[in-house]
Structure formats: C-alpha cells, structure tokens
Amino acid sequence: MVIAGLKVLLIEDNAADAELIDMLLSEAGREQFLNYTLKRAESLADGVRALGRESFSVVLLDLGLPDSSGLETLLRIEERAHHIPVIALTGLADEEFAARAISIGAQDYLVKGKITGDSLYRSVLYSIERKKSELLLEDSEERFRAFFELSGMGALQADPSTGRFVMVNRSFCELTGYSRDELLSLSFREITHPDDWPEDLSEYGKLLCGKMEQYDREVRYLHKQGHAIWVHVSRTLLRKADGHREPIRVLGIVHDITDRKRMEQEIIEMAHHDALTGLPNRRLFIELAQIEMAQANRNNKKMAFVFLDLDRFKEVNDTFGHEAGDQLLKEVALRIKKSLRKSDTIARIGGDEFNIIIADLARAEGSAEIARKIVESFRAPFLIAGHELHVTASIGLSVYPDDDQDMETLFRYADIAMYHAKETGKNNFQFYNPSINVHSAQRIKMESGLRQAIANGELLLYYQPLADIRTGKMVCAEALVRWNHPEMGLLEPKDFIPMAEETGFITTIDEWVLEAVCRQAKLWRQAGLPPVCLTVNLSSRIFQKTGFASSISRVLQETGLPPGILYLEITETLAMENIQLTASQLAQLSELGVQISIDDFGTGYSSLNYLKRLPIGRLKIDRSFIKDIATDPDDRAIINAVVAMAHNMKMKVIAEGVETESQLDFLRQVGCDEMQGFLYSRPLTAEKFVELAGNGNKADCGAGL
Ligand code: C2E
Ligand code: MG
Ligand code: MG
Numbered sequence: 001m002v003i004a005g006l007k008v009l010l011i012e013d014n015a016a017d018a019e020l021i022d023m024l025l026s027e028a029g030r031e032q033f034l035n036y037t038l039k040r041a042e043s044l045a046d047g048v049r050a051l052g053r054e055s056f057s058v059v060l061l062d063l064g065l066p067d068s069s070g071l072e073t074l075l076r077i078e079e080r081a082h083h084i085p086v087i088a089l090t091g092l093a094d095e096e097f098a099a100r101a102i103s104i105g106a107q108d109y110l111v112k113g114k115i116t117g118d119s120l121y122r123s124v125l126y127s128i129e130r131k132k133s134e135l136l137l138e139d140s141e142e143r144f145r146a147f148f149e150l151s152g153m154g155a156l157q158a159d160p161s162t163g164r165f166v167m168v169n170r171s172f173c174e175l176t177g178y179s180r181d182e183l184l185s186l187s188f189r190e191i192t193h194p195d196d197w198p199e200d201l202s203e204y205g206k207l208l209c210g211k212m213e214q215y216d217r218e219v220r221y222l223h224k225q226g227h228a229i230w231v232h233v234s235r236t237l238l239r240k241a242d243g244h245r246e247p248i249r250v251l252g253i254v255h256d257i258t259d260r261k262r263m264e265q266e267i268i269e270m271a272h273h274d275a276l277t278g279l280p281n282r283r284l285f286i287e288l289a290q291i292e293m294a295q296a297n298r299n300n301k302k303m304a305f306v307f308l309d310l311d312r313f314k315e316v317n318d319t320f321g322h323e324a325g326d327q328l329l330k331e332v333a334l335r336i337k338k339s340l341r342k343s344d345t346i347a348r349i350g351g352d353e354f355n356i357i358i359a360d361l362a363r364a365e366g367s368a369e370i371a372r373k374i375v376e377s378f379r380a381p382f383l384i385a386g387h388e389l390h391v392t393a394s395i396g397l398s399v400y401p402d403d404d405q406d407m408e409t410l411f412r413y414a415d416i417a418m419y420h421a422k423e424t425g426k427n428n429f430q431f432y433n434p435s436i437n438v439h440s441a442q443r444i445k446m447e448s449g450l451r452q453a454i455a456n457g458e459l460l461l462y463y464q465p466l467a468d469i470r471t472g473k474m475v476c477a478e479a480l481v482r483w484n485h486p487e488m489g490l491l492e493p494k495d496f497i498p499m500a501e502e503t504g505f506i507t508t509i510d511e512w513v514l515e516a517v518c519r520q521a522k523l524w525r526q527a528g529l530p531p532v533c534l535t536v537n538l539s540s541r542i543f544q545k546t547g548f549a550s551s552i553s554r555v556l557q558e559t560g561l562p563p564g565i566l567y568l569e570i571t572e573t574l575a576m577e578n579i580q581l582t583a584s585q586l587a588q589l590s591e592l593g594v595q596i597s598i599d600d601f602g603t604g605y606s607s608l609n610y611l612k613r614l615p616i617g618r619l620k621i622d623r624s625f626i627k628d629i630a631t632d633p634d635d636r637a638i639i640n641a642v643v644a645m646a647h648n649m650k651m652k653v654i655a656e657g658v659e660t661e662s663q664l665d666f667l668r669q670v671g672c673d674e675m676q677g678f679l680y681s682r683p684l685t686a687e688k689f690v691e692l693a694g695n696g697n698k699a700d701c702g703a704g705l
Helices: 015-029 044-053 071-080 095-103 117-150 170-176 202-208 258-272 282-299 313-320 322-339 366-377 407-423 434-453 493-503 506-526 548-559 572-577 579-592 623-627 633-648 661-670 686-694
Strands: 007-011 037-041 058-062 086-090 108-111 154-158 165-168 214-222 228-239 247-256 302-310 345-350 353-361 382-384 387-389 393-400 429-431 459-468 474-485 489-491 533-537 566-571 595-601 618-621 652-655
Touching (some): 007 044, 044 058, 058 117, 071 086, 086 117, 108 117, 170 214, 170 228, 228 258, 258 282, 282 302, 313 322, 322 353, 322 382, 366 393, 393 407, 429 434, 459 506, 474 493, 506 548, 533 595, 548 566, 548 579, 618 633, 633 652
Parallel strands (some): 007 037, 086 108, 393 429, 474 533
Antiparallel strands (some): 302 353, 302 393, 345 353, 459 474
C-alpha cells in the first residue's frame, strides 16, 4: 500500500537516533511513502508546539526526553493530539512497559536498535489505520451517547447480572425523581412497584442472563417521592461481539405512560359508574351482586335486593328543569348511602331508579330496618335551587335465597314489590314475599316499643325459686324478665329477648334487670324478709362490655348488698365464645364475691374439663335433659355422669325444669344438689314470691347471710 503525503513528527532528542529514523523512513519511503515529510522536535515542549502549529499523520515519540520521560510523555502528547496515532520509541525491550504505553493510547512501540525499514513502514501503516477506526468508533460512541442523553425518553443501561443501573440519562432521572448518582446505586428491582414485580422473579434473571432477548412491559415504577408512575419499558441485551456472545449490558428505553393509564382508568370508571352520582352503574352492580351472592352462599347468610324508585320525579324535572332534577338525584344518592351500612352496595341503574344490595343478613327482616331508614331519610325536604322539595321513594325488596336463588328473578321480584309499594300509597317499602311485610311491620313496632318499655315501666321481674333437693327448702330465686306490653299483654322472654339480642338492646335490658334485682333485694331485706340469693341471667353482649365487673360492683355498693347474694347466670355457649375475655371478666367478678352459674348446660359443646378453668360454682343442667329422664336411659346416664364430674370439680349441680316427682326422685338418687321447676314453683310476681318466701320457707342460700 502506498501512503501519499505522509507527515511525520519525530520527537527525539538524540540526533543519531533521529537520523537513523529519517534514513529508515526514506529507505522505506522509496517505495511506499511518496513524498513524506519529517519534522523533528528535540523536546516534549518542542513537539507540543509543533502539534499546535501543524497537523501530522503520525507521531514517533521517544519516551526519554530531556524535559519529560516515560509514560508521562505519552500522556502529554495524547492530551494534545488525541486524533493522531503515536508510536512510542523505547530503548528498553521491556514488554510490560510497552504494553502500558499501548494501554494509555500509543498505537504501537518500536525498540530502538531493532527497527528496520520494513518494521517501521508496517508500524506506521497499522497505526494510522488503527487510529482511524478508533476515531470512527469513538465517533459512533459519541453519537450514541448524545442520542442516549438527548432523546426525550428515559434511557438506561444496567448490569446484566445484578440489574444495577450503570448509565442513566437525564430524562430517566427526571422521570424517577432521582439524581444520576442515586440511580447508579439502585437496580430495577428497587424502583419497580412491588405489585409489578414479575410473579416469577426468575423472569428478571432470564432477561438478565440473556435467555430473554427482548422484554416489553407496562409496569409501575416508584418515584423518589413515593408515588407510582406508569411506564412502558423496552429492554434488550447488548452482547459481546465474540463467539460466546455473553451479555454485557441491559439496555432499556422507558416511556412515561401515566397519563395514558389515567385516561384508561377513567374510561373503565365511566364504563362502570354513573357519571352524575359517581355510583356504580347497572353493569358494575350486576358484577358486585354476583360476588355478594357467592359470599352469602358461602357464609350461609341472606341478602336483600332492593329496588328504589322516586315518587313523582318526573314532576320535579318538568317543573324545575333538568339541572334541578340532576341535583336532586345527587342528594338522593347521598341520603340513601347514609342509611346503608358499609357492607351494602348501591347503584343508580337509570333515571330515578336505584338498586341496593343489603348484604350479610341473618334474617330477612333485618333488611326491613334498613328500608325503613331509607324511607325515613326522605322525610326532610331537599333543598334544590332555592326550593324545598318534598320527594319520597317507593321501595321493593326480594330476599336471597328465600324468594329465589337466581339473580335476574330476584331483581324482577324486587321490581314487582316496588310496584306494590307504589300501589299501596307510595313512600313505603314492600317485600316481594308479603308474609315478611307483616312480620317486619310487627317487628319494627315491637322494636320501637321495646325501647320505650323501660321508660314506661313495662318491664317486670318474675322470681322462680330454686330449692335444695335434700331439704326441700328454697335456697335461691332466679329473676326472669317479662314485658307487660300495652297491647299484646304479658310477653315472655322468647317473644322479645331474641330481637333485643339482635339489635343490641339486650344490654340495656340486662343492666335494668341487674339494678332492679338489687333494688328489690334491698327492699326485701329492709322489710325483714329472710335473705335470699338472687340469680340474674346475662346475655353475651353485656359480657363483652369492658368495665362490666366494675359496674356490678357499683350497683352492689349503691344498694349496700353483700356480693355473695348475687349469682350471675351465663350460658354455656357464652362461656366458650371468647374464652380469654370470659376468663378475665369472670375472674374479676368472682374476686368481687359474685358467684357464677353456667345456665342451660348440655346445650353447647363445652367439656367440663374446659369449664374447670373458669371460676364457676354452679352448673344448671338444661331442661331438655330433665324432661325425659323417666323414659330415656341415655339422659339418665348423662345426668349421672355430669353430677359426678361436677362434684369432683367442686361445683353444685342444679336441675332445670323439674316438673314431676319421678324426675325429682331420680335427681335425688344421683345426688343432684338443687332443683328449679314447676314442681316446686312457677316463676312468681314479686308479691307472690314474698308470700312464698315469708311463708315459713326459710331461705338458706349458703352464702352466710
Ligand atoms: P333460663 O335462664 O333457662 O330460665 C329458665 C326458664 O325455664 C324460664 O323461662 C322458666 O320459666 C322456665 N322454666 C322453669 N321451670 C320450668 C318447668 O318446670 N317447665 C318448663 N317448661 N319451663 C320451666 P322464661 O322465663 O321464659 O325465660 C326463658 C329464658 O329467657 C331464660 O332461660 C333466659 O335464658 C332468658 N331470660 C329471662 N330473663 C332474662 C333476663 O333478664 N336477661 C336475659 N339476658 N335473659 C333472660
Ligand atoms: Mg337462667
Ligand atoms: Mg336455663
């Protein structure tokens, strides 16, 4: 190959060496270097100056100059003329030194004394060519860097084995809120929203190890400030150009798609929500209803489908305009919502029609309470555009699974019931199944009546004596509540206690009973009646009230009664329900000196062994076991065993519902301690009870009274 116009700068202080090079060049140049020129500089400073003035094709550089020596010399030249190939001239045949010269920029090195015309020619030729391609590469790298930096998209390079960022551009920094330095200490994993980590984390691994060449995903990154940003990430692997093609970098391009995602979300919302009220629309409601139905089914609960239609909404629209109509619908949605529980679902399914799911019902009638609340919520006028509008609603309900199990049928039934509500004068609710209407109306009446009952003095206490089986003497009396209903007459607990338990009003009743019993006991004591222990039934609700034990102690103090006079009856199921809470409450009570009995024993699933851990003094065997003892040998065996075990555990055993002499005989035989039942006495009014107690029946309750 012939190189024309070659310009050589020789930086060499030794004149003989310089001459030799010149000679060798001209020797080689005869054939290959057409009209080459050689310029000589005798020191580094000279050389640098020459480079400043002219341009050269190649620099031959002696590494031992008067003003600089070694690799330093090379660095200085590189600084000055990075684009010109440099060949180092060295007197040392030291490979390591030469290799270092090459690593910091020299294209080649020649050992003085071993240079021939040919080797000089080859070295110059290769150096020029290599420099050229080096510059080309640098140029393309530079272009890549510029593109990387300036493209509007986030760009990054990461380490394929760890996922750590090794290069990030400004847009990526802006996108994530981190500085470049901060990002360089993070990896993909740390800036990806945990919900968007691939389920199979090895997916990262696969990408990084080069098993997955391309990767395109929409994921959430975490901005430095903590919020999520949606991005589209395209990643690819940069590989080594050698045969192994080992991945050296992960290259990623990241687009911010947060706005697009938000729009998508809005579109989804719009497809599922009513734009006016923001409530779910019919489509979403059906989806939600299906979920609720499955849940009700699983939990063995009921749920009500409600169809609500405003009465005379059209008139409002026609009279006050659509805007007022819209405003009214919004207000209506708010009022309905307020009447519902969190677990209920409401949707606007068109015009002035709303659908509601009342979920998680134990009894169908439970939904009547909510329907009534909704009807009542319409009582106050709506303030719309300066007008007070009186608007009412008609409501129809159907109940899953009682009325049907099919959703469409239930909707239809609720709709039919709603029309029925319109027919019966609007502004009311109706069940599809009319018997629930009757039932729920009664119930609602009873419920509000019960709330008044205490204030109206309609609650009464009856007292049923408990007698010692051996002596036949009364030892105690159980207070049993009655409701003297103004219309229905004297109601027994079964007529109102379950309802009171459901609504939570039972705690108020129990508190009233406790106080009334203590007041009564005090009066009897003051009247000189023989002291008698009194037992009071407690519902599980009151037991969950913290501070319950101290409220009992307060009542006892106020009435001045010794705590030993009071027995509290709790049911077996309650004792087992929340064993920890029960144990601590019972411990406090027994510390007070109040005695605890387990009521209706045998109807739950507790083992005596378990009850042993609670401070229980008395066990009342449920009436259902006593009823058939004359005929059922199983019941006899059970009672026998219970008595023996209870005695073993130092508990007294009381038989409930003893009605016959033969029952009593058996109980006496097995050593049962006390009895309660019609055989001895029915529950009595306070007056009747005083007669019985005062009638020579000396009470002996064993409490040292
Ligand atoms: P209980 O605590 O097991 O009360 C005994 C029930 O058995 C009483 O029914 C009583 O009248 C009835 N009984 C007693 N001896 C016999 C008999 O020989 N034969 C028959 N067939 N029945 C008999 P009552 O008064 O209707 O009370 C029913 C339940 O209501 C009570 O069962 C108790 O669990 C609950 N209860 C009563 N008063 C209250 C109260 O003030 N608070 C709470 N939370 N529950 C109460
Ligand atoms: Mg009882
Ligand atoms: Mg009982």
